[in-house]
Amino acid sequence: MWAGYPERISLLWVLHYLRSAGGLLPVILNDGGAQDQRIVGGSQVISERMAADLGGRVLLKQPVLRIEDRPRERMRVVTATETLTADRVIVAMAPADTMRIEFVPALPKPRLELASGWARLPRLPLVKAAVLYESPFWRAEGLNGAMQSDRSPVQLVFDNSPEDASMGVLSCFLSVVECPHLADRRTREEGLKQELARYFGPKALDATGYVEKDWSTDPWSTGCIWPLTPGVLTAGGEHLRKPTGRIFWAGTESAKRWCGYMDGAISAGARAASEVQTSLGA
Template identity: 40%
Template sequence: MTTQRTLLLPTSVPVVVVGAGYAGLSAALELADAGTACLVVESADRVGGRAFTEQRDTVIDHGGQWVGPTQHHLLALAERFGCPTFHTHETGWHLERWSDGTLARYTGAAPDEAAGIAEYWQVARRLDELAATIDVEDPTSSPHLEEWDSVTVRSWFDRTVISPDARRRLDLAVQGVWSTEARDISVFHLLFYIASAGSFEQLMETDGCAQERRFHRGAQSPALAVAEQLGDAVRTRVTVLAVEQDDNGVEVHTDAGTVRAQRVIVATPPPATARIRFGPPLPVDRARWIQRSTMGDVAKVHVVYEAPFWRAEGLSGVATLYGEGSVGVVFDNSPDDASIGVLVAFIYGDRLRSWSALDREARRQHVLETLTRLYGDRAGAPRDYVEKNWPEDAYARGGYAANPAPGAWAEHGARGWRRPVGRIHWAGSETASRWYGYIDGAISSGKRAAREVLDEEVPS
């Protein structure tokens, strides 16, 4: 979406929405559908937030890209605006490179006889059992809140998982879904996240799960369609500096002027929210929650070829890699018609910190050497190579989502997670009960925040 900064901001509007990611756009759409006018302001020069599609030789999704069958809000939005999807390619042999360098071929979710795999699945079932005890609408009501939020996932794995190989598999699972290391999140947050998705398998797998489908025109396409419908109500390249509220309303101060409103929906990631000055200051629990919510560390690297040559060799393009290399997971990200070949490599956590310290050519060589070991010499000669290192993004400062630090749920979750502060309401994937951390969760959070506003009978 091109910037609309050249248009003057209105001096007043019933509702201001801060942030034009999926949360902010869905909030604005919900308000518009109910006949309530709003203004959406976004610091970046585009809409979509952590969903960012670029048209190069083919469609490249730098951010969120998948949709699963239980992600009803995203599917409904895509259907409303005519954004078709297609099945993620996973036909053929998957590859697993183990920590000793051995390479195995397999089909299904994992190699049947691989090291540590039996206990890995036992732990997955146990996590599902524990997650089922958490009420995702009221997570801090869990009787085990303090116990589980006081223990890191790393400590829990070390204490309860016997096989070092199973722990190695679980570590990569945590990196792949939470884009962080197991030492950085609590058992409670891990369990809440699993509960919000429905199961451990929903987070990890493709068919029938979170990675089942992709968008023909990229995952940003529904967001672009919503912004197009909202028209001049969406203004990019407008940065909110302060939000001040009193008994009569709210003033939203931006670098393009001040707007008076009755209500504000803040739909930005925690790092962006932290840069806004609030008057009066936010309650301690809300402020601490923002401060202690840390974005994940992940980079997506797309490598483009003339064709998906690995398919002719019976390979799916899916790979998991354990050990010292930079890349953790690889997927086939080619378009549905296979007119061009694309592999996408994910780099997480500690691996990202080491890899991102290298210069660009060294980073490129690390990735291409990994792909060459997996798919042969042709993988070392791409026609295009593009990186998106999300911690370096000026607005998100990480991805996929923010993870509350151990102890944050127990200490500040009840009052700090998403409870409105006066006339200020909170949206964003990190405030979702279902599909926390995903586009679907962002959409549902925007709808919830809009309903909170509408329940206050804001004038249209």
């Protein structure tokens, strides 16, 4: 759940995370909990439809290199090929990801320490994999396709088949630190099927496809799920949401509800937008 070893995870972070979800059960249960609903077409559909509404205002492949907030000047957001000006800027990403942006003037020390504290965590590099089958065969055997284990290279499995059950999909999370023998993609695909066969029977070996994302290799995301080491929140937690000059902070890590989830990303964005409105009104 927190993608890290218990002794290295901040208890304050865990408590905040659980409280923001309404308790432990909503986080671990599927029914009525975090994994209750799926989005037809995949979560990306939300971003794609919002981008379609916004049209040419959405710039892709333009990572922000620098944000300038100089007194008595409009703010400047600089990419490799563009310089945009603005009255306010909302940064909507995990604190650790903001470390790749140069801020002029430099961010105040507590905000910087919050971001750098997040970035230097001992994370478990996680891979999310989907093993595809002709059908969700496990259902006929009375199995729900879910598994959680601390004794397996695969820590978490969900039935992620489409609603019409036109194919079977088992979504798996695994940490390559826990299973160095599955460190490369090919051995991982084979090893994963064998591991699934332990839980769901030999039909798990007859996969029709395999897709995976190794989050540790994503250049724009500092890992997969974010644990937080002790001390970082205590020292700089109040700066998670506190605006810095004309910069406003969103991103799911700053959410008060469903922190760490898509729901939290949306409410954090709405909160930051309303802060900007207030600030412009003032």
